[in-house]
Amino acid sequence: MKQSLIYLCLFIGLLATAAAPAADIKVKDGDSIQAAVNKARPGDTILIYPGTYKESVYIDKDSITVRGVIDEGEWPTMDGEKKLNDAILYSGNNITIEQLKITNYKGNAIMGQAGNNYVIRHNWVIDTGVYGIFPQFGKNGLIEYNVLSGIEDAAIYVGMCDNVDVRHNEVFNNVAGIEIENTRHAIVENNYVHNNTGGILAFITPGLPIKTTYDVIIRNNFVVNNNTPNFGAEGSIVANVPVGTGIIVMAGDDVVVEGNIISGNNTAGIVVTDLSFITDIASDPDSEPNPDRMRILRNFMINNGAKPVAAVRALALANFTTKGPDILADGTAKDKARGSCINDKDSYRTFGLRHWGECDMTTTAAIRSHRLDEPVPPRPIANDIERAKKVYSGICAGCHAYNVRMVGPATQVIQAIHRNNPQAIADYIAAPVRKRPDYPEMPPQNHLSADLRLMVAEYMLSLDK
Amino acid sequence: MKGKNSAYSLQLTAHGRSAPAAVAAAGRQLVAVSCKLLTASCHLLAISFTLFSPPLAAAANSPSNTFKLAEHCPPAFELRADGGCYLRSxxxxxPSLQNAGVGGPGTGLPAAREGFTPREIDLGRLLFFDPVLSADGSVACASCHQPQQGLADGRAQSIGIGGQRMARSAPSLWNVGLFNRFFWDGRATTLxxxxxxxxxxADEMGTTPAQLYTTLNAIPAYVDLFRQTFGTDNIALEQxxxxxxxFExxxxxxxxxxxxxxxxxTEALTAREIEGMNIFRSFVARCAECHTPPLFTNQQIAVLGTPAPAGLAFDIGAxxxxxxxxQRGGFKVPSLRNITRTAPYMxxxxxxxxxxAVEFYNKGRGHAVPAGEKLSLHWHIWEPGLAPQEIDRLVDFLGALTDEGFRPATPAAVPSGLPVPRPTDSDNLQTAATGEQQP
Incomplete structure (x- = not known):
């Protein structure tokens, strides 16, 4: 009876949780954003009002929107003062982060750790260290209408993700503008990518646990004047990016470049190459090094290659010119076996494209998005009876088997002692004392909340095998 | 009996004796058998056999046929209708992206090795703790992978048969059933x-397939246990x-x-540990880029350029x-689970x-690379400039990765009758004292 009462109470509690309407939590200048996140429940929106917020915020829960309130041009600003690591770290699903000005961090402005269905938009990011916006291990994401500058690696770095659209962003004065790395099904479109060292990069980094990049569309971007000297950190991969490069495709497969305006990039407009392009990192036999089935459709390309880096200048001289090309295929990218193609090849200045044929398509316009039609489903973790089972099987069962002695007494023995008293078990496991000379003392479980301890105790008493 | 080889008939001869005597007999027989096959190796085998005899004689009164294999799965596993044990977590x-088993707190595991029967697992446990698997009966798997030492051995470099010091430390075996790359230099991809x-x-357990085969087939208790487990009369190496x-x-x-x-x-972590976790996954410290949840390793090879201990040559690794x-100087990224239990490090x-170990990463890219070595250092080795208190918080967080709840029980005795390896350090003997499962 008592047990069913407890379950009833829990059930009502869950109903209450489910029924709670999504709330707006307001954060004003001087308040803590993290405190609001800690208080927030899935579905809530955290509204951040203009002011300066000097903190690192982490979001390890699902379905939270963090939205800045811009008031007559006054932005809420997260300022790391070059002391803090990252402005926002998230691991939950369905996280939206928008309308924040973020500056002076050392690591990232916004970093995702395996959160799916993410939306990062309308943020203004100025010098946040290594990266600006960096979703990693995420599926189904949207990055749009952000403006980023002054980043020493990639302003927008999509690393080991699936299904992402990157569109309508402006990235400038960074080492790399937009990177699509070890990522599948991505569209990079309608971005203004200027005055970086290199503009848009789609590539494979060897030595990462997810090995491929393929199905990437780079279209309708302005890729202009990416001639900022490389200020990447010593030893970083991005330090390999040659100054003056518009688009680099390294080892990625099935990459389409279409409808871009690519101009004023002093080394080359587009470089297609294999993994030998970077020489100072350990090779990885599990990383396929060749760029396969690259498609360059119609692009507008002028004024590229005016002042190429030394390696490209040497290639140029071999082609009886001092200028770099609009398009450069290097390494195995030159090979017929790679199956790459280009439309209207003769309208560009190209190096290494002798074996590239005409493409069998002219546009990718039919593909509107590479995001999923349905979001990635929620994770099956909830504070319910199932969780008590998980805690029991994960923790308790290590020492208590049903009918045999293991490290601790058998569950049957404990049931006989506490048959109608789950609270006694819940209290005991929070602060155990040694009761039996021939058994070790049980480690305390006081990191579990009181209600979860009680649920686990109930579950232990209900076992019959 | 047609087709039985000499090793099997040897097992029959030995049947009924106490296990150590059987092993001694097996050893003698092995020398004879091997001499026919490989004359050149006779001398060495004879020496190893001489070394092998005394501990056996000393242990002659150990029980030989009192072993009963578990019928239930270890606690992390559930028994399914097919008789196999399947991981429960x-x-x-x-899910995990591309089923790679790497990501964040909400990411699933890589593929698990599972479906073994309770008997296979428990028989493996006896073998694991039995020094009879080594050439001279002095070293068991458990000698270097001690349950009380985080399934490592607490040594900077492990010690194999004949007291040989190896070049590397024993890696912990926690969660190896979820790995796809093994050994420090990553040279194996399956268990x-x-x-x-x-x-x-030669410098670890030093046995040979022929010796292992002959030795185990000469121990009636093992023949019986393998028969119970695999239903065959003869122990095969694959078994x-x-x-x-x-067991692994x-x-x-x-x-x-x-x-x-x-x-x-969320209340399971202290404020300091959460602070450490956020440093751990930040892109300044970058720890999680290689020590990626949920296993806290991405299982890749990374070139770090750690300094070699005094007196040891530079290790070329992978x-x-x-x-x-x-890949010179490259090593497999180790899991950080139970890392507080497996000092010393690297x-x-x-x-x-x-x-x-944490401070190493804060001391600058390549600061310990020997003069004249040209290494392709990993790109995440840089100069994060972590403050001392940030390093303290990282260490705090690493302490929250400890879980030895399913530490395997050390058997009181093993079928060979040889002494079961005991921990080199007695700081934590809970399982050793009470962990044996009673029938």
Whole structure:
């Protein structure tokens, strides 16, 4: 009876949780954003009002929107003062982060750790260290209408993700503008990518646990004047990016470049190459090094290659010119076996494209998005009876088997002692004392909340095998 | 009996004797058999046999046929209708991108080795603790992978047969059933490849397939246990490997306080540990880029350039098996689970404490690379400029990755009758004292 009462109470509690309407939590200048996140429940929106917020915020829960309130041009600003690591770290699903000005961090402005269905938009990011916006291990994401500058690696770095659209962003004065790395099904479109060292990069980094990049569309971007000297950190991969490069495709497969305006990039407009392009990192036999089935459709390309880096200048001289090309295929990218193609090849200045044929398509316009039609489903973790089972099987069962002695007494023995008293078990496991000379003392479980301890105790008493 | 080989008839001859005597007989027979096959190796085998005899005689009064294999799965596993044990963990309900088993707190595991029977696993446990698997009966798997030492041995470099000091430290075996790369230099990609390594390495257990085969088939208790497990009258090498792999794959540690946090039980971590976790996954410290949840390793080869301990030569690491100079000094990224239990740290045991190990990453890219070595250092080795208190918080967080709840029980005795290896350090003997499961 008592047990069913407890379950009833829990059930009502869950109903209450489910029924709670999504709330707006307001954060004003001087308040803590993290405190609001800690208080927030899935579905809530955290509204951040203009002011300066000097903190690192982490979001390890699902379905939270963090939205800045811009008031007559006054932005809420997260300022790391070059002391803090990252402005926002998230691991939950369905996280939206928008309308924040973020500056002076050392690591990232916004970093995702395996959160799916993410939306990062309308943020203004100025010098946040290594990266600006960096979703990693995420599926189904949207990055749009952000403006980023002054980043020493990639302003927008999509690393080991699936299904992402990157569109309508402006990235400038960074080492790399937009990177699509070890990522599948991505569209990079309608971005203004200027005055970086290199503009848009789609590539494979060897030595990462997810090995491929393929199905990437780079279209309708302005890729202009990416001639900022490389200020990447010593030893970083991005330090390999040659100054003056518009688009680099390294080892990625099935990459389409279409409808871009690519101009004023002093080394080359587009470089297609294999993994030998970077020489100072350990090779990885599990990383396929060749760029396969690259498609360059119609692009507008002028004024590229005016002042190429030394390696490209040497290639140029071999082609009886001092200028770099609009398009450069290097390494195995030159090979017929790679199956790459280009439309209207003769309208560009190209190096290494002798074996590239005409493409069998002219546009990718039919593909509107590479995001999923349905979001990635929620994770099956909830504070319910199932969780008590998980805690029991994960923790308790290590020492208590049903009918045999293991490290601790058998569950049957404990049931006989506490048959109608789950609270006694819940209290005991929070602060155990040694009761039996021939058994070790049980480690305390006081990191579990009181209600979860009680649920686990109930579950232990209900076992019959 | 048609077709039985000499090893099997040897087992019949030995039947009914106490186990150590049987092993001694097996040893003698082995010398005879091997001499026919490989005259050149006779001398060495004879020496090893001489070394082998005394401990056996000393242990002659140990029980030989009192072993009963478990009928239930180890606690991290559930028994299914097919008779196999399958891993049970909340992580198994979670997906992972490209099924790679890397990501964040909400990411699932890589593919698990599972489906072994309770008997296979428990037989593997007996083998694991039995020094009879080594050439001279002095070293068991458990000598270097001690349950009380985080399934490592607490040494900077491990010690194999004849007191030989190896070049590297014993890696912890926690969660190896979830790995796809083994050994510090990453030279194996399956447990099948891995399991033969220590058995036959001259400086580890130093045995040979022929010796292992002959020895185990000469111990009636083992023949009986393998018959119960596999239903065959004769122990095959593949059965020995399978049992050892089954036991290795049962060594699961996925219930640390961090894992409670990952399940949404946020109060499981202290404020300091959460601070450390955020430094750990930040892009300044970048720890999580290689020590990626949920296993806290991405299982890749990374070139770090850690200093070699005094008196040890520079270790070329993965360049050895691959021959690839760009992998010179590269090692498999180790899991950080139970890391507080497995000091000293790095492949060479160069750092005595966790704090020293963390500090290495803060001291500058390539600061310890020997003069004249050209290494392709990993790109995440840089100069993060962590403050001392940030390093303290990282160490705090690493402590939240400890979970030895499913530490395997050390058997009171093993079928050979040889002494079961005991911990080199008695700081934590809970399981050793009480962990044996009673029938």
């Amino acid at each position: 909340f992580y198994r309900q979670l 099948e490849q891995q399991v033969e390594g220590p058995l036959y390495a 020995i490997y399978r049992a050892l792999i089954a 794959a049962s060594l699961i540690s996925l219930n640390s306080r961090y894992d409670l946090y990952a399940q949404g039980i 360049e050895g098996p691959t021959g690839d100079p760009s 492949h060479s045991g160069r750092f005595a404490t966790l704090r020293e």
